[in-house]
Amino acid sequence: MADQAGRRRRSSSILQVYHEPPEPIEQLSDQSALPNLNANWVNAKGAWVIHFVLIAAVKILYDILPGVSQETSWTLTNITYMFGSYIMFHYVRGVPFEFNGGAYDNLNMWEQIDDGAQYTPAKKFLLSVPIVLFLLSTHYTHYDLAYFTINFLAVLAVVIPKLPISHRMRVGLFSGVPEED
């Protein structure tokens, strides 16, 4: 979190933490030219219900697999949801469907939601789901330390990138800070 100003080239080190530089005015105007369909749907009706539906579906799937105990099933459900939501909200950048000339190419979906505003209802909901799921799964794994550790690490992986402090923050492992064009 050292440099808020933008990408700065530093001597090579294993871990690089930097912030995505602010967009030029031209890119900002492209962003605001059209509503961001990629991020706006999280505010739509039904977008909240689908989380519960998917979690239930995943749980049922692991339950019907033979030889999977309740503890493992809950842990797998938890991990699957965390993994999926990490990919969707924090890993993939830009907009998968081309409609604004790549104006959001540098931002992941979490940063696009509500134009990057923090603590909005959608973001509060999206943070609640993994935390509640984690509490449920630790409860149903009967507080076994091994399961607890796995589930806790999984929830950390999706909660930390959702924090306001992680907004536009990038972590480079074994790779330098990308140069600006």
Place this chain on the structure above:
Amino acid sequence: MELQEVQTLVSEYLDKAATAFQQVPGSAVLIRYVRSSYQNDPVRSAIELVLVIFFIRYLLSPSYSTSKVNYVKLTDDEIDELVEEWQPEPLVPKQTALEEAEMDKLPVLVGPTGPKSKLANGKTVTNLASYNFYNLNANEQIKEKAIQTLRTYGVGPCGPPQFYGTQDVHMKAEADIATYLGTEKCIVYAQAFSAISSVIPAFCKRGDIIVADRAVNYSIRRGLEISRSNIKWYNHNDLEDLERVMRKVVQEQAKKKLTRRFIVTEALFETSGDMNDLPKLIELKEKYKFRIILDETWSFGVLGRTGRGLTEHQNVDPTQIDMIVGSLAGPLCAGGGFCAGSSDVVEHQRISAAAYTFSAALPAMLAMTASESLNVLQSNPEILVQCRENIRLARAQLDPRSDWVMCTSAPENPIMILVFKPEVVNARRLTIEDQERLMQECCDEALANGVLITRLKGSSISTHASLKDGNWTVQPALKVCITSGLSKKDMEKAATTIRHAITKVMTRKTNNKLNLPTA
């Protein structure tokens, strides 16, 4: 004594609180949950507690925007003051003296354009200022077809191509152009100018790389600007410089995410008339893995044995060029533009090219005219030979024989771009404005002697603030458009008139700056 009182009071309150808590619905569940989850593991319970506290805090936090708002807060008085002070800029900037003089003298044609045109002042002049190279404008066969189409289809399609605007004649025109050029498919745009400025952003996006010639025309510049891509420039028609730029791009991009890369250039350049070296361009494209967007606006229907353009002229397989963009509005005497290429390239544009999606389709009559003009070109390639003969004759009169100007156009280009020789410019210390004024005088003088020519208005084309370091100074030039509609004798005579007009203007006392002291 006091301590005991306090203790009883506290225990009383605690009892009351416990009873009250037990009365809350669901409290038993919570107590059971906390008891069962504690399980003699304070560390884990503490972690869970911290998580829950953080969660509650997150839920209670007020929302805020992260985009920095840099507006200055103004009071109402200040706003009123600013509104009072504001002077609107004129929509059209005031004309310069040169522009005003030019507007006054602007010739107006009455009746159809052709090799001999009638002006509004009643004079009939030789028209060398129209792109009517083969005089297809007066072709009876094409006229007849156009009239028939007009009677059948009416005057306009009244809809964008994807919205009931496409008619069978459009599909025929597309098929005809594709067959003529030898590409898989073709898409017809309603306007030639907006074709390439729409094709470029349909394929190039932010983060992509475009390598473009410095001298590309205004329409291409618009397209480059809208595409938001990274533009790299190479020196005009210098393919060694192009290779240097491409090599640099490949090196820089080696470790980055793969992006699309394009070369954008013209077949015959609008501002200088010279020709591109296509075989070398394709060699480079294959070597460094780029795609080519080639603007054939001025070469389609012009170069090659049957007018197929630069690909035919330089014996290149047209399928090796990814996108060929051309115009139907010039020598074909129709209207609109097109982009020819592989099936994927064409179909992609049908939904993502702005000028295709958002503007009304080409009028049916023009689509039919384009098809018919291509038919005429294919069946009578001798009209191209006639035109080239006229180009040769005119060139012989102008280029080697004039002391003042030289022709920068390729020998096959019917648009002869005549610029002042460098030694003339140096000797007389002519600025760009001086040259423009002199060129305008040459046009006026030629018109006075019965030959209508025009000049290249380059300054507005080439400077564009939003394209970094892409500025290119276009040397003011005369534009002489040769047509096969004139006999050899007339053509030679017209060219001689132009040469004499230039000489007369340049030898005028007022235009000779040689007697000025050196700066």
